[in-house]
Amino acid sequence: MIEIYFLHLGILLGIYLILSLSLQITFGYTGLINFGHMAFFGVGAYVSALLMISGLPFIIAISLAGVLSALTGFLLATLTNKLRGDYLALATLGFSFVVYNIFINWRPLTGGALGLSGIPAPSLLGLDFSSSYSFFVLIAIITLLVYFLIKKLVDSPLGKVMEAIRDNEMATNVLGKNTFKIKIISFSVSAFFAGIAGSMYAHYITFIDPSSFTVMQLIPIITIVIIGGLASLKGTIIATIVLVLLPEPLRLIGFSNSLIGPIRHGIYAIILLLILIYKPKGFFGKVELE
Amino acid sequence: MILSIFIQLLINSLVVGAIYALVASGFSLIYSVNKFVHFAHGATIAFSAYFLYYLFSVLGLNFGFSIVITVIFSSLFGYGMNYFVYGQLRKNKTSSVMLLVGSLGLLILIESLTLILFGSNAKRIGLMNISKGIELGGAFITPLQIVIIIVSILLLVGLFVFTKKTKLGISMRAVSDNESVAEIVGISSKRIYSWSFIIGSALSGVAAILIGLEHNLGPTMGTNLMIRGFVATIIGGIGSVYGAIFGAFLLGIVETFGVWYIPSAYKDAIVFSLLLIFLLFRPDGILGHRRKEVK
């Protein structure tokens, strides 16, 4: 049925949106170049999957997924506090590789390269969310909630301080703000939401393995954030819609799905480069990449 | 550990280290001149290796001819990346982080292109016949491995001579040390940027050929090598090409001997842990000088 196809797109949209909005917290608002975002996504996915496979209810699985991802974010924040610019980017990238390596090597827990199959669908209050319709409703609600929470955060005084850190960390320090603590909050909250996205992803696809959590998968997210514009939630929403839907007409031309993957990534890469060259603020962004 | 095994591991380390050194030196040269992380360097290698595969294994062209074309191709490829992408980005007075993101975009673009053109199956450049290696104190080394070590050393020595003695090389060092002063003296930094890409990518072209012969080709080979390359650079000290070479051989030794003691699947874990340790505790590396941060 055709409607399932649309629902599928909608669900993907939701997951990408949560990932992109959560990346905005660190990247757009706090000015932290975080290439390790996929690590949070992956931790959330594996935690949620493993907990539900061992029989725990969904509500616990997804909550712990968020919490453990947040802890991962906390860890990364602590490790990289003193780093800036290039070095921060490289360290977060390195972190992402280390976490990927843990996924692939900790076979007794994560199944290693073999992955986890048969991940159960979510169920809340006796309702089973295994059909595409119900899953779409669930993720729509969660996405809206995430959006409102993040919007509240960035509009709050805390959000303003984060932006101050982005614009001039030294000055913010001098003015008496504990930038270390705020960066920790920024990373942890961003990771928390990414973990939620990971949980939804795991329960939707029902199969996860480390290949879904590499830096390659981060490129669409970074592209979305930059195109939409740093520190613009509205821009992120629009960019997500455009970028997720953009490669779909490729199916029309009849490409096999092993080609669609690289073509998608290629398109994203080209768009990213074009935006960086011609419109570095993105479409709705307030600031440029520093 | 008995001597013959030690020698074998040493030989393995040298071979691996030599390849890493070629990658790292090219990468470091580009970094020290251009002052940003050129991630797409790994993609140059991967694409060049596949290019060689295409010329030699698919089209069936003469091998010597193919490798010459491949090296020329790599240099042009690097030049093209600089001209079409980085050059444009520079026009906007962008920060090094923006260039880094741009290079990540380039890396993904090239990797995707490789996947589209060649598919994701492993490929093999079947040049050498299967035969026993040459014995050396109980260990074995193949002719190809000897070639790798010799070629790398020759190129690295050549690089050394180039940077110390030739006008272009000295100009590169000048730009690397202090760009504004170099410009005052009349060196065109734009020209130097281009040349750094040409030479750095040519080195990676040679690396691509050697790696392609020694191992199978795979779509992720570029990223893997790039990571090794910049870990080597970080260890040796960012900004120092000699440091990168030193770091590369050190990495080769640690990786090879490390895997001897622990399961081989943890090889990457060793590399990344080294990266993190150095980035967090000794970002200047062993021999390097830190780029001046302007924030």
Next chain:
Amino acid sequence: MKKHNSRIQIIFILLFLTLISSTACQITPGDETVSESTYYIGWLGALTGTGTQWGEPALRAANIALDDVNNDGGINGKELAFIIEDTQSLGSITATAAKKVIEVDDVPIIFTHSSIESLAAAPIAEQSGTILFGSATSTPDLTDAGDYIFRVTPVNREGELIAKTLNDEGYDKIAVITEQTKYTTPIRDAIVRNYNGEIIVDEIFLSDDVDVRTIVTKIKSGEVDAVVLLPFDLTRIMQLIQMLKEQDVDAQIFGNAAFNTGELIESLGDSAEGMKFATLFIDDNDPKIASFVQRYEGVYGPIPNKAHTLDAASKIYIIADALRDCNEDISCVKQYLYDIKGLETVSGTLTIDENGDADKKFSLKEVQNGEIIFTS
């Protein structure tokens, strides 16, 4: 300026939605599955990626069978057709593809051709009441996967067979090198359980790993009598054997079903001499089998992984017969599959047990004078 951009974006979005609607109409046969003219079944296999050597021949063989079925009247007058999805040997892609063919294309049956794909797709199939019929799927984990899950492959005993041969022929010290996949890992586990001697080297490497030289060094220093190689794809085998020869490792080489390819033996030349490997048993003298093999080789050249490729074809005939007999009723087809006992197929005699598993033998083969011959 901002408003201007917003408007452009909205126009973009509307355009995309229109494009996508038209795309959706094109890609799904959707309601056509109940059309009068075609009966669709999902076909999931690795057409790119590490599993191509398994998936590609399987599709070819399946297509030959498909033509036969359609030339024979199809399914009660309807044409039988595949909706083909390339799984790239990745579980996550397989799961997405399975979801798509089951939920969007509404197929009642899906075919899979490898352990990783069957495992990834099984929960989705079982949950939606779709029959999954697998080949080249020997993982023990599929036995309890569900009521709708069937396969023409027996649970893997390549490991037991190799271990038995090692024990019987007196190999005291061995090395076991395994690629980390759903198919090969159980083989290694079986060897560890059943082999009586000493396993000096036990290495598991990742499919992505390009440099395996240190593993070979470990093998050499272990001074083993036999090396058991359990890879998933051909280029990997060649790489390992080449390195073993370069470092002058003199041990007997044992392999798994991946070795059962004429192309490999040819490329290895003399180095392949004396190699032994375990694979599914195929009676080359059976006329039904021989004639199908001849037809395949007439078009495509030497048939790789003979038993597995033939299995892929046999499924088509079986399902076609089931659909015809049952008038397309799925619960009837399910029962038909459970009732299969001693059926003659193009890949040998087939019996399916109460778990949906097949009951077939494994055999040991050896390379002699450049030819693969059957030994036990």
